[in-house]
Amino acid sequence: MNTDKSIWVKDLTKKFGDFTAVDAISFEVGKGEIFGFLGANGAGKTTAMKMLIGISKPTSGAAMVAGYDVFHQADLVKQNIGYMSQKFALYDDLTIKENARFFGGIYGLTNTEIKSKTQQLITDLGIQEVVNQNVGSLPLGWKQKLAFSVALLHEPKIVFLDEPTGGVDPITRRQFWEMIYKQAHNGTTIFVTTHYMDEAEYCDRVSIMVDGRIDALDTPAQLKKQFDAESMNEVFLKLARK
Ligand code: ATP
Numbered sequence: 001m002n003t004d005k006s007i008w009v010k011d012l013t014k015k016f017g018d019f020t021a022v023d024a025i026s027f028e029v030g031k032g033e034i035f036g037f038l039g040a041n042g043a044g045k046t047t048a049m050k051m052l053i054g055i056s057k058p059t060s061g062a063a064m065v066a067g068y069d070v071f072h073q074a075d076l077v078k079q080n081i082g083y084m085s086q087k088f089a090l091y092d093d094l095t096i097k098e099n100a101r102f103f104g105g106i107y108g109l110t111n112t113e114i115k116s117k118t119q120q121l122i123t124d125l126g127i128q129e130v131v132n133q134n135v136g137s138l139p140l141g142w143k144q145k146l147a148f149s150v151a152l153l154h155e156p157k158i159v160f161l162d163e164p165t166g167g168v169d170p171i172t173r174r175q176f177w178e179m180i181y182k183q184a185h186n187g188t189t190i191f192v193t194t195h196y197m198d199e200a201e202y203c204d205r206v207s208i209m210v211d212g213r214i215d216a217l218d219t220p221a222q223l224k225k226q227f228d229a230e231s232m233n234e235v236f237l238k239l240a241r242k
Pocket of ligand 1: 016019021039040041042043044045046047048
């Protein structure tokens with residue numbers, strides 16, 4: 001077991017009755033790496049991610065996340081990661097400051113820490129003029145950038161992003177990825193699912209799930225070579241058709 005890695009996964013499996021949603025997947029993710037977790041709808045990505053963030057018990061296999069065992073130390077896993085999904089991001093009926101206070105509290109930060117980190121976040125995002133507005137009134141792209149920043153309030157070692165840019169325009173997606181790069185450059189490990197193949201090109205390494213298994217895993221450049229493809233989109237289509 002390599003506990004030096006940010007994420008270490010060995011034969012991780014999840015069954016729902018007779019159906020195997022995640023079928024003995026194995027991989028490792030290094031510190032500060034941007035790891036893309038791809039797959040068609042229903043391939044098993046969300047099910048796998050839920051096991052890695054400690055909210056779903058695996059049927060079998062093993063996984064260490066941020067140095068903790070997802071089987072026996074799920075609470076420690078949760079405390080040491082950040083999580084952001086398109087579906088569960090911030091509360092629309094709370095202001096930016098109220099959301100930061102709420103999530104900062106959940107992440108176990110003190111009031112002083114919450115205040116200073118919220119101020120930092122507001123400055124970094126340049127959103128002084130809207131801090132007292134309800135989050136629901138902000139454009140989707142702003143909400144997603146804000147949700148990403150809030151997921152990082154407690155300075156987790158790893159952040160899990162589940163389709164973070166779904167429905168967001170290309171310019172905002174590019175800005176979002178600049179935030180991801182900056183964070184990875186500072187040493188945070190990024191685990192990200194996406195349906196946008198241009199975003200797959202931005203990852204250090206990409207895994208592609210097909211029917212619960214990881215069918216390909218490498219750098220985008222190597223995957224294109226391996227599949228004799230011009231783009232990650234072509235790699236994805238070749239695997240999906242297989
Ligand atoms: P998407 O991109 O659509 O989110 P996904 O790759 O995340 O897809 P999962 O949501 O992990 O896929 O689903 C994988 C398979 O497991 C699907 O066939 C789904 O119907 C099934 N599944 C997921 N959760 C359950 C559950 N609680 N009970 C039974 N089957 C489930």
